[in-house]
Amino acid sequence: MKLMKQKWIAALSAVVLSVTGLPVCSAAASGTAGDINLDGNLSISDAVLMQRYLLNTRNFTQEEWLAADMNEDKTVNAFDLSLLKHALLEKGIVFDAEDLLRNLVSRDVAGAEADDDFVLAQTDFALSLLQHTAENDQNTLISPYSVMQALAMTANGANGETKAEMETALGGLPLDELNEYLYTQRTSQPDSDSCKLLTANSIWYRDDAERLQVSQDFLQTNTDYYDAAAYSAPFDDSTVRDINSWIAKNTDYMIPKMIEELDPATVMCLINAVTFDAKWQSPYFENQISDGTFTAYDGSTQTVEMMYSDEYYYLEDENATGFYKYYEGGRYAFAALLPNEGITVTEYLDGLTPESLHETLASPERTSVITGLPKFSCDYGNSLNEALAAMGMPGAFEPTADFSNMADTASGLLYIGDVLHKTHIDVDENGTRAGAATVVMMEAGCAPIGHEVVLDRPFVYCIVDTETSLPVFMGTMLSMAE
Template sequence: MFQINKCCLYTIVSILVLIALLSSITGCAKRMKSANLMNDIRTETVNKKTVDEKFITQTANFSVDLFKKAVKDNENSLISPLSVLLALAMTANGADSTTKEEMELLLTGGGSIEELNEYLYSYVNQLPSEKDSKLNIANSIWFRDDEDRFTVRQDFLQKNADFYGADAYKAPFNATTIKDINLWAQNNTDGMIDKIIEKINQNAIMYLINAIVFDARWKNVYTKNNIFTGEFTAWNGTKSNVEMMNSNESLYIKDENATGFIKNYQNDHYSFVTLLPNSGVSIEDYISSLTGEHLLSILENTETANVLAQLPKFKFDYTIEMKDALIDLGLKTSFDSKSADFSNLGNSSVGNIFIGEVLHKSYISVDELGTKAGAVTIVDMNCGSAMMGYTVRLDRPFIFAIVDNKTKLPIFLGTVMDID
């Protein structure tokens, strides 16, 4: 049995940027120069909906469905479904007609955006954030200072400020704006992500940005005596020596095709979840069969047992363009320069407003001292008695998640296919 008595840090960062484009009919730390328009505007009291089974089930289904579309064959992956959901929800407040209906169907399962605002307000504000298990979420909206081309609707800004605490910046969309957006990202990710855009598309008229920082210590942490050299077999059969971190855990999970364990963070608000497909079951087949409801069922039916858990050190970054994934999931008109309807977002004099792309970037590093991870999503609109014992040795491709223990919803979802 391994003794665990040294602190380990888990840090995750997620950023989502939503960029609105115009299409013509024929085709803390450093100070930012852009002024926050919401500094002198009070947020209004909003209606709240209690987080219930309906919201949890729908959000779990959205999270897993998005994850399945975002995973690339034979690559490590990491996304924050919560980050994507929050940014798309802010965007949906500017949608109307068929575009709004499609967003409502994907994000709520048939409910309304107004209802989703109330659910997400309650959910985000009930997520604990304490000294050793910190979760910070920030949102901002940046729009082009060019009223000859575009004017933003004030009720759109107000609604996103009320429900999502979104800052609002009116900016010239030049080199200074690029620096300011990157500074905002740096300031709201504890400096972990310092650059999210390289340039501004000439047709871009708005960026909607979500940033998530997760920073927590393991409840039971590792010592040097818990680490040994092991072997990891990658997706293609290649074997490599890795540093395995060993611990005794007490929460065992399984279904007919996989086993895993849950490792809690300080204060028991959040946990690290692993799922290892059984020998003979490919990780691709397992992911393709996974649903949000099934993931919730696995997490709700844990077995208290002695689990010898072996977790390898790993780190990787990941980038995915989510436009095709979201179109496949039902957001067809949102990306169509002619049929998209974001008239509740603002008024354009030179063309229609639509979503150009959704770019998600992420990074994760897990070692004996802790874990650091970051994700960026850019949506270009143009997270006593002896017990039966088990061993879960993560020495081949596996799935991992960071979950909110109260609702069991995944804040981050990822896969490890190879370890360099």
């Protein structure tokens, strides 16, 4: 396969030379050609980075530029992009989506530092989302951060009552202010080997101009505040493959597959992907790990690997006790809250308010606390439609929703069909890895039907002279068997 790739690139390079007169030589043997993000693999992400460079929306480091120069002609241009796409095709990776960033140059926008209003609004959203998704008999894992990013992008296309409902459900802040807060939150996250929170956003829409006309202002706003790439795609099996590949890459493959198919009614997907990877500030040593017992919600007991340590930040409220265990750098910590005996997790969550939760998390007591934390891994996936509707935005899921700032549709309808959410977490002696993805599926249905008449039982019929409105034949149909 490698030899075939070298021969193909050499042949294409010869064509480039004959057309352009540029000196060309093969870079396939170097092992780095096309690996722009320097992760050791060719992927769709490399093609996206090259497209952004060519559209002047991203600069390259020297290493990235050298990797992008596929034909080693000392320049990076459309020929290199073509070579990269063909290299991806050889690997079985299809990149059918057309990046629309050619029309979108990211503008300088103002951010806003987190203050009490933002913190309380985000706590309100996070707690409410957990309260509306947690169940009595199964593990739950959500990323309010991921869901917020995806829904805020979606809200930028809403108008009127739909926009007002979404602002309420997202914590109550005006959308213009929320964009500024979320911009600063996203761009200020740590990104180091010991602790990183990486965020990626994208908007995919159906390549059907007769059916859908997307607002450039909507795309521009989400490019400015959320660095959202925009793709026009056929919304067939290749788009399903592209979207799943994009999500897998941007969750460090913790969410390998998000969607199975795209409904014919779906015209847009707004997607967020998040990767969290952090090492403990004080990792667990082998002698701190031993078998322990975990009692499940139904009273059954399970053997687990329990990690024991002395920590120094104790959490307590009237119904629970807990602790913080910090990750390297101190920007993030693992917080555990154990409801008191006789109080179920659901009962505990139901009794929390945004204010009480924030007070508990913001006021740890500096004291010694002996802790036991089980190693665990969890995958979770769910539709958030019912939860979000209950949180104050039911209208966004109705055909009467107003997303007129997002796009014009042939049917005149545009609404949220589904909000899909998937998460994964690994907690062990070294630290924590977690990934999350949120997909908002926008649908454009048919025009509403005012009345419906189905002749599925006996009926009367006529043949009418329309000038006089007189029947010229009349009859009844009582049975189709005669």
